[in-house]
Amino acid sequence: xxxxxxxxxxxxxxxxxxxxxxxxxxxxxxxxxxxxxxxxxxxxxxxxxxxxxxxxxxxxxxxxxxxxxxxxxxxxxxxxxxxxxxxxxxxxxxxxxxxxxxxxxxxxxxxx
Amino acid sequence: xxxxxxxxxxxxxxxxxxxxxxxxxxxxxxxxxxxxxxxxxxxxxxxxxxxxxxxxxxxxxxxxxxxxxxxxxxxxxxxxxxxxxxxxxxxxxxxxxxxxxxxxxxxxxxxxxxxxxxxxxxxxxxxxxxxxxxxxxxxx
Numbered sequence: 001x002x003x004x005x006x007x008x009x010x011x012x013x014x015x016x017x018x019x020x021x022x023x024x025x026x027x028x029x030x031x032x033x034x035x036x037x038x039x040x041x042x043x044x045x046x047x048x049x050x051x052x053x054x055x056x057x058x059x060x061x062x063x064x065x066x067x068x069x070x071x072x073x074x075x076x077x078x079x080x081x082x083x084x085x086x087x088x089x090x091x092x093x094x095x096x097x098x099x100x101x102x103x104x105x106x107x108x109x110x111x112x
Numbered sequence: 113x114x115x116x117x118x119x120x121x122x123x124x125x126x127x128x129x130x131x132x133x134x135x136x137x138x139x140x141x142x143x144x145x146x147x148x149x150x151x152x153x154x155x156x157x158x159x160x161x162x163x164x165x166x167x168x169x170x171x172x173x174x175x176x177x178x179x180x181x182x183x184x185x186x187x188x189x190x191x192x193x194x195x196x197x198x199x200x201x202x203x204x205x206x207x208x209x210x211x212x213x214x215x216x217x218x219x220x221x222x223x224x225x226x227x228x229x230x231x232x233x234x235x236x237x238x239x240x241x242x243x244x245x246x247x248x249x250x251x252x
Contacts, residue, residue, distance in 0.1 A: 035220035038157055039204075039229075051217045055164070058132035059217075062139070062156040064149070079129070 001025060001110060003067050003090050006046065009104050010094040012069060016081050017090030023066055027111045030071075030102040034059040046110070048101050052076040057084045066090060071098045117141065117179040123163055123188075125172025128216065134175045135160040138186075145179065147252055155184055155250045158230040161223045162188040162246055168213045169193070170244065183232075186248040194240035201236075202228065 004021040007014060014021070028046035031037050037047065037059055047060050048069045057080055060068050067090040070076065075093050084091045094101055106112070119141060121134035139156040143149075159175070166173045170192020178185045195201045201208075202224050209219025228234045233249035 032217060033214075033220050034217035035161075035222040035226070038161060039220075039222040039226050049217075053216055054129045055131065055217060058136070058160065061136060062132070062153070062160045064153060 001108065003046075003092075005108070006067065006069065006105065006110075007092060009108055010069065010092070010096055010101055012092040012094040015070075015075070015091035015093055016085045017067070017088070020066070020088070020090050023090070025066060025110065028102070028105055029112065030098050032098075037063065044112075046105075048098060048105075050074055050098055052080065054080050054083055056080070057087060057089060060084075060089055061087045067092065069094060069101060071096060071101050115181065117145070119177045119179070121175040123166045123172045123175050123190075125167050125170065125190075128167060131164050131167040132160055134177075135163050138177045138179075138184075141179065142184070151250060151252045154230040155186070158227045158234075158248050158250065159186050159188075161227045162186070162248065164218055165223050165246075166190045166192070168209060168216075168218060173243070181252075183249055183251045186250075187245060188248070189243065189245045191243040194242055194244055195236065195238040196240050198236050198238060 003023050025045045027044040029041050029044040030048040032051045045066045050071050070093040073095045142152045170190035173190030176187045204225040205221040207219045207221035213219040231248040232251045235247045238244040
């Protein structure tokens with residue numbers, strides 16, 4: 001699927017990176033613990049999280065991820081959005097909870 | 113003598129938001145030098161974990177990277193509290209991080225094991241009350 005599909009499936013709002021919605025993605029991971037993302041993730045291109053600090057964007061950047069989805073209606077502060085824009089990472093926010101958001105994407109063909 | 117690109121950074125221990133700047137700069141340089149992406153990512157993750165450690169445990173410090181055609185050597189030097197039991201610190205899941213650090217998404221006890229996992233060589237030289245120097249090497 002593409003990031004545009006994620007937006008549609010999660011009824012998400014785009015915080016930055018609207019010019020990159022056609023990017024193809026194949027796998028995702030969900031975690032609030034960046035240490036675990038760094039330890040266990042391999043080649044996942046989407047990160048779903050409830051954590052809002054700048055290190056979420058840094059972690060995604062180090063892992064070459066393309067898109068971050070903030071769950072539970074969370075919204076990072078502007079400096080975090082600016083950082084993601086600078087790194088070319090798409091930021092989305094959805095009202096759905098982490099488990100539900102992951103489930104919807106998984107059911108629709110996004111792998112782990 | 114081998115050609116070498118040397119990079120040096122001050123890691124600001126007071127600014128959690130800027131943690132990762134040095135690793136990101138090294139990552140960018142490796143990409144520019146044409147190092148294959150899988151090695152770039154190994155370096156980025158190992159160094160980023162080290163940089164985060166310096167900020168959350170040791171009030172920052174100094175990071176030095178030397179890039180050679182076939183490998184990178186990274187020294188992360190801090191004047192923090194030191195590590196009393198390195199074997200214990202290397203155990204996955206062991207952490208001395210506070211609840212505050214965990215709330216920031218770190219402190220799962222995966223930092224040092226992760227640095228070892230993504231590097232080809234890692235040495236820790238630490239004295240309690242004096243500081244810690246971690247050396248990481250990743251072969252290309």
